Amino acid sequence: MTLHQQTAPQTRRDRGLDALKRIDGQGGEAVVNALADIAPDFADMLLEFPFGDIYTREGLDLRSREVATIAALAAMGTATPQLKVHMQAGLNVGLSREEIVEICMQMAVYAGFPAALNALFAAKEVFAEAA
Incomplete structure (x- = not known):
C-alpha cells in the first residue's frame, strides 16, 4: 500500500461482527441470524453497541469481559439462553x-442459591454439548 492509499476505517458493525466471531463463534451468529426476520434493526444494534463498542474497548481482555458477563447473566437468573x-x-x-463453575458458585453469595443452581445446570448443558 502506498502513502496515498488508505483503507476505510472499520465501522461499528464491522468491529462488532469481528468481535462476535472471535467471542461467540456460531452461537452468536445464530442469534443475529434469528433476529433477521423479526427485528433486523435490533440485530444491528446488538452488533454495534455491545460487540462493536464495548467488547472492543481497551482496559479488559476478552477473557475478563466474559467472566463479568457470565457472572451478570447468572445473577440475573432470567437469561439462561444468553448465559x-x-x-x-x-x-x-x-x-x-472449572473457572466457569467457580463463577456460578460465587453467584450463590450475591445472587442466591437458585441463581447459582440455574447457572450450574446451564453450565452442565453447555459442557455436555461441547464434549
Missing part, C-alpha cells in the same frame, strides 16, 4: 470449565 452462549464464549476465549 449458555456466553459460557461457550468463555470457553472460546480461554476460560476453563
